Amino acid sequence: MKRRSILATLFGILVLSFLAMAQSSQMSQSSQGGDEQKLKDMENKWADAAKSGDTSAVNSMLSDKYVSTESDGTMHTKSEALDRMKKAKVSSSAVSDVQVHMIDPNTAIVTGVWTGSGTDADGKPFNATERFTDTFVKEGGQWKAVATESTAVAKKPA
Secondary structure: OHHHHHHHHHHHHHHHHHHHHHHHHHHHHHHHHHHHHHHHHHHHHHHHHHHHOOHHHHHHHEEEEEEEEOOOOOEEEHHHHHHHHHHOEEEEEEEEEEEEEEEEOOEEEEEEEEEEEEEOOOOOEEEEEEEEEEEEEEEOOEEEEEEEEEEEOOOOOO
């Protein structure tokens, strides 16, 4: 009788452990889904902010360690990128094909295509399509971009 009681208790513990692990896994997956949507929303907000010149919105999305490698090979720190954004006059800015690649709960790579036109910080007109890769990490519980790399998409001949 005592042996049955011990086996029943062990079986109960085992079942509860499996249920707890399944619930934890399910919560982790739904949290990741929420993070993926947050990151996609951030990319859209970033594109909108470029068009409206809202550097404060972009500033809040960037880590102080942020670095950007532009399609022409130049690199910019966070402050340089924000300064260039202030000087630019963007008439159109949109992202598409945004994909989120979760590395772990605190790190994500976001890829996509940015299309925009206007006048850059140097006063030169542009009409560009670029594939981008943004690296995000959680800092203090908030997603922050730490790096961006952009590659110009070649225009196909007509």
